[in-house]
Amino acid sequence: MPKDPLDGDWELSRLYQELGLSSTNVPGDLSQPGMSRRQPQYGQARRTSGRRSLAHRISNFLIVVGVVLLVAAGGVWGFTQWRYHESAVENERLAAYAEVFENPSDAPQVDWDGLRKINGDVVGWLYVPGTTINYAVYQGEDNEQYLHHSATGNWVVSGQLFMDYQNVAPGMVDEQSIIYGHHLLNGTMFEQIAAMDDQDKFNEIGTIWYVTDQGPHELVPLLMYYSRADDQDVRRFDFNSVDEYHAYLGSLLDxxxxxxxxATRIIQGTRHVLSLVTCNYYREYYDEDGTNGRSILVCVPKVEVDAALASQT
Known part of the structure; x- marks a missing residue:
């Protein structure tokens, strides 16, 4: 006799076949010795089949979603790498106009005429031996111009290093000169400045060169501190007295x-500082609008450091 479609064993066998399972695993299979026929209700078997079918559809849906997310993430990663590549190409072209030396005590030699032919806003060159920091510095009409534009006017994710538009060019004229740079996660621009919030990495950096067409400035790191982006106390350029200036530097040290x-001894003899400002990603320093915080490295001319320490011995 043909198999009765209402027979529970037949229904479960079909279900197992759909799931790719052996029919020998079907509960109540009479082909196995010692097994007795069990007659489950038809409705129960259909509910079991429906639940398995739903689970199968959900599994397929989740797989599709996962694949879509992977493709999207790959696209974002690829786009980001292309943006980094564009920035690297721009900066490599500019790097050809400065010659740096293995000896960190030797100042870079810069072709100012060549750089000015590309962009007349160039005011200096920043080089930190032992890092990837080796960039031209520009000064625009505001602090937005070079945030995401290259020296040639192209939109690039890195922008250029730029001096605060309120500083007297070419820098190291005011009591505090400020240079801004992005904290890029590929290790370029000011990423290695941000990393100096670790004392061991801070100690590794002994020399920072800021070179202008008026001459080189050899500097040393003094301190690093954090601030919020809206903290205007960071952007103080001149002071009413030397005592006020030293008190300001002392508050940064605190x-x-x-x-x-x-650092305390050096501050007493300091007349100029160069502050390098970049982003940090510490939530406690985010503004209310979500703008990330700032890491500020304060550097002092080596001649002022030597003079301050010598005067106190």
Missing amino acids: KSVTSRPD
Whole structure:
């Protein structure tokens, strides 16, 4: 006799076949010795089949979603790498106009005429031996111009290093000169400045060169501190007195995260600082609108450091 479609064993066998399982695993299979026929209700078997079919559809849906997310993530990653590549190409072209040397005590030699033919806003060159920091510095009419534009006017994710538009060019004229740079996650621009919030990395950097057409400035790191982006106390350029200036530097030292052990003594003889400003990603320093915080590395001319320490011995 043909198999009764209402027979529970037949229904479960078909279900197992659909799921790719052996029919020998079907509960109540009489082909196995010692098994007795069990007659489950028809409705129960159909509910079991429906649940398995739903689970199968959900599994397929999740697989599709996962594949779509992977493709999207790959696209974002590829787009980001292309943006980084564009920035690298721009900066490599500019790097050809500066010659740097293995000896960190030797200042870079810069072709100012060549750089000005590309962009007359160039004011200096920043080089930190032992890092990837080796970039031209520009000064625009505001602090937005070079945030995401290259020296040739192209939109690039890195922008250019730029001096605060309120500083007197070419820098190191005011009591505080400020240079801004992005904290890019591919290790370029000011990423290695941001990393100096670790005392060991801070100690590794002994020399920072800021070169202008008026001459080189050899600097040393003094301290690093954090701030919010809306903290206008960061952008102070001149002071009413030397005492006020030293008190300001002392307040920065009080909230510093890394510093020289002799920073207090150095501050007493400091007349100029160069502050390198970049982003950080510490939530406690985010503005209310979500703007990320700032890491600020304060550097002092080596001649002023030497003079300050010598005067106190």
